[in-house]
Structures are given as structure tokens and as C-alpha cells.
Amino acid sequence: MASYSTRVRSDIARWVEAGLIDASTGQVLARDVEANQRASLSFGSILAMMAALLFGAAILIFVAANWEAIPRLVRVIVLFAVILAGYVGGAVAKTRDHAAIGEALWIIAAAAFGGSMALIGQMYHLSGDEASALLVWGAGTTLAAVALRSNPLTIAAVGIADAWMVLKGFDYFGRHDLPHLFLLMAAVLFAVSFWTRSQPARHLILLSLIFYLVLLAVDDASLTVAIPLVVGSAALFAIAVAAPGPVDRIVQLGGRLPLHALIGFLTGIAIIQFQLAGESAHIAAFTAASVVAIIGIVAALVLAGRESRGLRWLAYAGFAFELAMIYVVTLPSMLDTAGFLPAAAAMVGNRGLCVSRVGEST
Amino acid sequence: MQWHVQIGFLGWIIAGRAAILRSGKEVLLKVEPVDPRDLLRGDYVALGYDISRIPTRLIANIPAGQTRSDDTPITVRLSKGVDGYWQASAAWLGTAPGAAPADQADIAGHISSGWDLTPGTTVTVDYGIERFYLPEGEGVPIQNDMRVRPFGIRVALNGRGQAQIKALMDGDKTLFEEPLY
Numbered sequence: 001m002a003s004y005s006t007r008v009r010s011d012i013a014r015w016v017e018a019g020l021i022d023a024s025t026g027q028v029l030a031r032d033v034e035a036n037q038r039a040s041l042s043f044g045s046i047l048a049m050m051a052a053l054l055f056g057a058a059i060l061i062f063v064a065a066n067w068e069a070i071p072r073l074v075r076v077i078v079l080f081a082v083i084l085a086g087y088v089g090g091a092v093a094k095t096r097d098h099a100a101i102g103e104a105l106w107i108i109a110a111a112a113f114g115g116s117m118a119l120i121g122q123m124y125h126l127s128g129d130e131a132s133a134l135l136v137w138g139a140g141t142t143l144a145a146v147a148l149r150s151n152p153l154t155i156a157a158v159g160i161a162d163a164w165m166v167l168k169g170f171d172y173f174g175r176h177d178l179p180h181l182f183l184l185m186a187a188v189l190f191a192v193s194f195w196t197r198s199q200p201a202r203h204l205i206l207l208s209l210i211f212y213l214v215l216l217a218v219d220d221a222s223l224t225v226a227i228p229l230v231v232g233s234a235a236l237f238a239i240a241v242a243a244p245g246p247v248d249r250i251v252q253l254g255g256r257l258p259l260h261a262l263i264g265f266l267t268g269i270a271i272i273q274f275q276l277a278g279e280s281a282h283i284a285a286f287t288a289a290s291v292v293a294i295i296g297i298v299a300a301l302v303l304a305g306r307e308s309r310g311l312r313w314l315a316y317a318g319f320a321f322e323l324a325m326i327y328v329v330t331l332p333s334m335l336d337t338a339g340f341l342p343a344a345a346a347m348v349g350n351r352g353l354c355v356s357r358v359g360e361s362t
Numbered sequence: 363m364q365w366h367v368q369i370g371f372l373g374w375i376i377a378g379r380a381a382i383l384r385s386g387k388e389v390l391l392k393v394e395p396v397d398p399r400d401l402l403r404g405d406y407v408a409l410g411y412d413i414s415r416i417p418t419r420l421i422a423n424i425p426a427g428q429t430r431s432d433d434t435p436i437t438v439r440l441s442k443g444v445d446g447y448w449q450a451s452a453a454w455l456g457t458a459p460g461a462a463p464a465d466q467a468d469i470a471g472h473i474s475s476g477w478d479l480t481p482g483t484t485v486t487v488d489y490g491i492e493r494f495y496l497p498e499g500e501g502v503p504i505q506n507d508m509r510v511r512p513f514g515i516r517v518a519l520n521g522r523g524q525a526q527i528k529a530l531m532d533g534d535k536t537l538f539e540e541p542l543y
Contacts, residue, residue: 064403064404064498065404066403066404066405066497066498067497072541072543073541073543080369080372080373083365083368083369084369086365087364087365088365109364113368116372117372119403120375121403122406122495123379123495123543124540125491125494125540126379126490127491140371143364143367144364147364
């Protein structure tokens with residue numbers, strides 16, 4: 001999709017061609033757009049980060065291979081050296097204005113810390129579960145992120161916390177208690193992300209929390225989780241849309257809080273629908289949930305769709321899902337479904353007419 | 363700087379484990395094979411011990427009226443059998459009332475909640491020594507051998523009963539002996 005600067009340049013060309021502005025004004029405008037263009041994506045730092053992640057994964061799999069050709073004490077020393085070189089070298093690179101390399105080195109150091117824990121567990125046959133190792137790894141990475149004020153390390157810490165939650169959440173062989181500690185981890189990391197100026201970490205945390213609630217709902221308490229999720233998301237959406245400026249000054253999500261709220265809303269509705277589907281006693285409730293879903297999607301589009309392309313696409317995807325859901329889970333009979341759909345169409349169409357009239361009159 | 367905290371932490375783990383290997387009391391336990399699996403730390407043989415199941419009659423201090431276990435530590439007293447393998451001779455929820463005599467040893471374990479504690483049943487105890495990590499690809503042959511003849515694990519125990527695997531034994535033969543570091 002074309003960026004803003006590309007689009008505005010083609011607009012300027014069109015205006016010049018149509019005689020709306022003269023050629024010299026067009027040139028001045030085009031130059032101004034270019035000068036104020038946001039620093040383009042630094043592919044250098046992205047590639048450095050990818051390389052660091054690949055290298056980190058190599059460290060982990062090398063440890064897992066337990067290769068006898070290298071004595072394990074040597075392996076320990078090499079990993080300790082990588083930790084030391086990674087943190088110190090990263091700090092040096094940062095001060096010399098190679099921020100991307102510095103952050104990449106820190107990521108490698110964090111991976112080496114995790115690899116060292118795996119190696120020690122392997123050396124001494126510690127049969128403790130991977131989850132507790134991930135907990136310590138995540139804590140170490142969080143401390144490093146705070147000390148070094150690093151955005152990538154914060155994201156890495158969130159990733160490790162997520163891995164921990166998934167491992168715990170899907171551990172049906174263990175004692176099967178749900179990873180409620182994740183809420184605390186999410187809160188701590190959310191706070192840390194402000195200090196480390198890590199907006200991506202905050203996005204990841206919000207998505208992870210929604211995933212956590214899905215786990216919770218799957219466990220058994222579907223409706224007691226899903227209904228508050230729907231209501232809470234709707235409230236969050238309303239607040240974020242009513243006062244976008246102040247809200248974003250607090251959460252600093254680049255104005256994308258409504259997007260997260262919509263994801264939460266759609267997820268909650270989907271959980272409710274899955275819970276109610278297929279039981280004839282709950283048809284009325286299922287229909288009500290579907291109506292709420294469509295009203296919610298339409299409201300999201302009308303209230304915030306203009307500002308956010310991402311939100312529009314999410315709303316379309318949610319709408320497609322709802323359409324499929326209503327179609328597949330037939331109401332008492334196909335005929336009833338066939339009746340419900342035009343009613344919904346009339347509702348949405350009516351709303352559309354209102355919006356376009358308002359649009360014309362302003 | 364971040365590195366000294368992390369390296370210090372890791373070094374502390376190593377030192378603690380090495381200390382058990384160096385100076386812990388040594389016992390030999392009989393192993394029962396369990397299926398091997400493959401995870402973050404690589405190939406390993408999952409180990410079940412005959413002392414992994416403790417009959418409730420051996421547990422001396424079950425509170426009267428309690429029929430289900432809590433999530434709790436357990437101390438198991440081991441004595442050497444005639445075949446050389448150490449076996450459970452007594453157990454206590456929590457810690458043992460006194461130190462083990464010279465010819466016996468205490469091993470610290472953990473039981474999860476919900477085990478039936480009524481007489482005639484057994485509880486499953488975790489000692490933190492239920493895995494033996496091996497170089498890639500060497501787990502399956504050992505696993506297969508374990509099904510046909512007895513294998514053992516030599517374990518070092520420190521004063522608090524904390525267990526550290528020292529060696530994997532194929533009968534009398536030492537297959538893998540762990541260096542301190």
C-alpha cells in the first residue's frame with residue numbers, strides 16, 4: 001500500500017495537471033513533503049535484529065544438541081563470554097552511535113543467558129520444568145531491559161513471558177493450574193515499557209492479555225470471562241474514541257488502543273458464540289450475541305474506521321467471521337437464518353444511510 | 363552493567379551443584395525406564411525410580427483424618443538393600459524428625475496435591491532427578507537397553523537431602539560419570 005508521501009505526491013501531480021495549483025507551487029509542496037517525511041524504516045536495524053535472533057536461536061539449539069566434541073566447561077565459558085561480550089559490546093556500540101548493532105548484541109547476550117540456563121540444566125540433569133527456566137530467563141531479560149533502557153530487550157522479555165504462559169497454559173500433564181502469574185508479569189512489563197520507550201512491547205502485551213483470557217475461557221469459565229471482556233473492550237473503545245488525545249498520552253500506543261479494544265470485543269463475542277452454538281436452548285442468546293457483534297462492528301467502523309486502516313480491515317475480518325458464524329450455526333431453521341440476515345442487512349443499511357446523509361450535510 | 367549479575371547468578375548455580383557432587387553422600391538407586399523425549403535441553407532419558415512411588419504406610423506423620431495430600435515437600439529415608447540399591451525405609455511429610463543414621467540417607471522430594479493418603483495406596487514423589495540428558499541420538503539405545511536389564515543412577519545427596527545425579531550405571535558398569543563442571 002502506498003505511503004502517505006507517495007500518495008500526496010501523486011495528488012500534487014494531479015492538482016498541477018488540473019490547473020488547481022501552478023507548477024512551482026507543486027514543486028515547493030513536493031519538496032516540503034519530502035523534507036518532512038518521517039525517517040524511513042531503517043532496514044539496517046531490522047536486519048541486524050533478525051541476524052541477532054537467528055544467532056540466538058543457533059545458541060539455543062547448539063546447547064540442546066549436547067555435542068560432546070566440545071567439553072561442556074568450554075561450552076559454559078564460551079556462553080559466559082558471549083553474555084559478557086554481548087552486553088559490554090552492545091553498550092560500546094550504543095555510545096559510538098551504532099544503536100542497531102548495540103541492541104542486536106544485547107539480544108544475543110539475552111539469548112546466551114537463556115542458553116546458559118539450559119546448558120546448566122543439562123549438565124546437572126536438573127529435571128525442573130522449562131517453564132520455571134523461562135521465568136528466570138524472562139526476569140533476567142527484564143532486568144537487562146530496565147538497566148539498558150532497551151526497546152528490543154523489552155520486547156524479548158514479553159516474548160519470553162508469552163512463551164512461559166503458553167507452556168504453562170497448554171501443560172495438561174502437569175497440575176493444570178492456569179498461569180495467573182502472567183497478569184503480574186504483563187503489568188510489570190507494561191510499566192517497564194514506558195521507561196524503555198517500547199511501544200511495540202505494549203502492543204504485544206495487550207494482544208497477549210487477550211490470548212490469556214482465551215486460555216482462561218477455554219479452561220472452563222467461558223462466559224464469566226467473555227462477557228466482561230466484551231463489556232470492558234467496548235468501554236475501552238468508547239473512552240479511546242471519545243478522548244483520543246488524553247488517552248493516548250497515557251497509554252502511548254500510537255493511537256491504536258481502539259484497535260486492541262476491537263480485537264478484545266470480537267474475541268469475547270466469538271467465545272460467547274462458540275459457547276452458545278449448537279444448543280437449541282441458547283438460540284435466543286446466540287442471536288443476541290450476533291446482533292451485538294454486528295452493532296459493535298458497525299459502530300467501530302463508523303466511529304473510528306476513518307482514522308485507521310488497520311481498524312477497518314479488522315472490522316471487515318470480524319464481519320466476515322460473523323457472517324460465516326451466523327450462516328453455519330443456523331438459528332432454529334435455515335429459514336429463520338434467512339430471515340435474520342435481511343433484518344441485519346436492513347439494520348446495517350439503515351445505519352449506512354444515516355452516516356452518508358450526515359456526511360452529505362457536513 | 364548487566365553481565366555480572368547474570369554471570370554471577372549462573373556461576374552461583376554451578377557452584378552449588380558442583381558442591382553437592384564434590385562432597386555429597388553417595389547412594390545408588392534403581393531406575394525404571396520411561397519413554398524418552400526431546401526438548402529445549404536436548405535428548406534425555408526420563409527416569410522413574412522405584413523410590414518415585416512411596417507407599418503411604420511408610421509415611422510416619424500423616425495427620426489423622428487427612429485423606430488427600432497437599433502440595434508439600436517430603437523427606438524419604440533410604441537404606442541400602444542387599445542388591446546394592448537403596449530403598450525407602452521411612453518417609454515424613456516435610457522434614458525428618460532427626461538426622462539419618464550413618465548407614466542411611468535422607469532424600470528430599472516433593473509431592474503434589476490430591477494424592478490419596480489412605481492406607482494401601484502409594485504417592486508419587488518428585489526428587490528433581492527425573493531426567494538424564496544425553497548427547498543427541500544416544501537416548502534411544504540406552505532406553506532400549508533399560509527395558510531388558512537393570513540400570514541405576516548414582517546420586518549425591520547433601521545435608522538437606524537435595525539430590526544431584528552423579529552417574530548413569532548399566533548394572534555395574536558406569537555409562538556416564540558427571541564431572542564437577
